[in-house]
Amino acid sequence: xxxxxxxxxxNPSRIYDASRHCVCFWxxxxxxxxxxxxxxxxxxxxxxxxxxxxxxLLATFDHNRDRIxxxxxxxxxxxxxxxxxxx
Numbered sequence: 001x002x003x004x005x006x007x008x009x010x011n012p013s014r015i016y017d018a019s020r021h022c023v024c025f026w027x028x029x030x031x032x033x034x035x036x037x038x039x040x041x042x043x044x045x046x047x048x049x050x051x052x053x054x055x056x057l058l059a060t061f062d063h064n065r066d067r068i069x070x071x072x073x074x075x076x077x078x079x080x081x082x083x084x085x086x087x
Contacts, residue, residue, distance in 0.1 A: 005029050005078035009069055014061055016054045022085070023061045027072060035083045036072045042087050 007027045014025040022037040038061060044050065046067070047060040061068065068086065075084050 005076060007034065007073050007076050009072075014058065016057055018054070023057060025061075025068075025072075027069075027076065029076070029078065033082070034076060036075075037083065037085045038068055039085060039087045 007029050009025070009027050011026055014023050016022075017024050017037070020037060020039075022039045023043065025036050025038075027034045027036060040057065043057050043060045043064075046064045050056040050060045071086050072084065075086060
């Protein structure tokens with residue numbers, strides 16, 4: 001019987017990683033931590049009128065948090081991967 005993956009986001013923290021051009025946030029499947037990266041291009045798709053600076057990217061993430069978490073849940077399938085990019 002296959003174990004069901006239950007992805008939760010108990011920590012609302014997110015950071016902008018300028019070297020990767022993405023916002024990073026974390027989910028948990030039981031005790032396993034999973035890193036998600038939302039690239040600048042995806043954030044621009046969500047809000048074409050945003051500015052290019054870190055605060056605008058984080059604000060876009062925050063405004064679209066529920067949608068982004070839904071995308072993360074769809075993308076996550078369990079298994080050995082611990083990092084996923086939403087683009």
